[in-house]
Amino acid sequence: MDNSTLLRLGPNAWILLVVFLVLAAVVWRSALQRPPLQMLFAGVRALIQLAAVALVIGWLSGRGALAFAFVALMFAVGVWTSGHRVAPGGRWWMAAFPMAAGVVPVAVLMFAFGVLPFSALAIIAVLGQQIGGSMSTLTLSGRRIRDELGLRRGEVEAAVALGFVWPQARLMVARPIAGEAVLPSIDQTRTAGLVTLPGAFVGMILGGASPLDAGLIQLLVLISLLLVNAVTASLALWLWAHNLWLPRTAH
Structure with a gap:
């Protein structure tokens, strides 16, 4: 395992992200009777924000x-x-x-x-x-x-x-x-x-x-x-x- 990260990153990591998010939305809807778009929106928003923040932090160094x-x-x-x-x-x-x-x-x-x-x-x-x-x-x-x-x-x-x-x-x-x-x-x-x-x-x-x-x-x-x-x-x-x-x- 690469010592620079805790987890192995690559295409499988992105696929797993989608799987986790979809499953979370399914449970959110089926078991808790909440709108699944709320969960999906939170995940997509987190992705966009983290990418932007990473760029900003690099610039602020x-x-x-x-x-x-x-x-x-x-x-x-x-x-x-x-x-x-x-x-x-x-x-x-x-x-x-x-x-x-x-x-x-x-x-x-x-x-x-x-x-x-x-x-x-x-x-x-x-x-x-x-x-x-x-x-x-x-x-x-x-x-x-x-x-x-x-x-x-x-x-x-x-x-x-x-x-x-x-x-x-x-x-x-x-x-x-x-x-x-x-x-x-x-x-x-x-x-x-x-x-x-x-x-x-x-x-x-x-x-x-x-x-x-x-x-x-x-x-x-x-x-x-x-x-x-x-x-x-x-x-x-x-x-x-x-x-x-x-x-x-x-x-």
């Missing part, structure tokens, strides 16, 4: 300052995607606050400690992972909190009738389930090296890095994601507690 513009684009897309999942028809742009609260302080600390170099590839790779993790956490936690508050609205109103203010009443109902979106990150960190071998870790080993250095880098990424995702979920909860995801007319 050595241009660290411009990498921040690309990261800003990634952040904007993440806000749009997660915001419309959490608050369709509402204040979807509020997604920028929990995502920024999770990603920005962690990035600043990594730069301040000199751990994250001023390199385009490093900036895009590391901050991209953090933005992606924050986006996923916000989507899961925000939707879960929204649904819980809707299902248990009577309990919230009962708490208000007993003298609690609305944010306190919503927190009492939503807080126990707000952190569930962070559990996958916790499990991934707890089982790293036992259940899964993260891609960055494997890639660094194949690239010639020492196992100790590769492990430390991957550990920094995993632990930073724990902080990013915990902060994101906390801010999503706070925004729902104060009903800031909804238009003013819905308050």
Whole structure:
């Protein structure tokens, strides 16, 4: 096997991609009753975007300052995607606050400690992972909190009738389930090296890095994601507690 890649690439890899995508769409439709075009569109879009991103990253090599513009684009897309999942028809742009609260302080600390170099590839790779993790956490936690508050609205109103203010009443109902979106990150960190071998870790080993250095880098990424995702979920909860995801007319 070629040591430059983990998998054997070639015509068979492209054929397998199509097989995987079609099977995923079939299961998505037959078992989960979801539109298959949704799955197919996601796969084709990922192909086009990854090809474009590969070209952009190659062009940005050595241009660290411009990498921040690309990261800003990634952040904007993440806000749009997660915001419309959490608050369709509402204040979807509020997604920028929990995502920024999770990603920005962690990035600043990594730069301040000199751990994250001023390199385009490093900036895009590391901050991209953090933005992606924050986006996923916000989507899961925000939707879960929204649904819980809707299902248990009577309990919230009962708490208000007993003298609690609305944010306190919503927190009492939503807080126990707000952190569930962070559990996958916790499990991934707890089982790293036992259940899964993260891609960055494997890639660094194949690239010639020492196992100790590769492990430390991957550990920094995993632990930073724990902080990013915990902060994101906390801010999503706070925004729902104060009903800031909804238009003013819905308050």
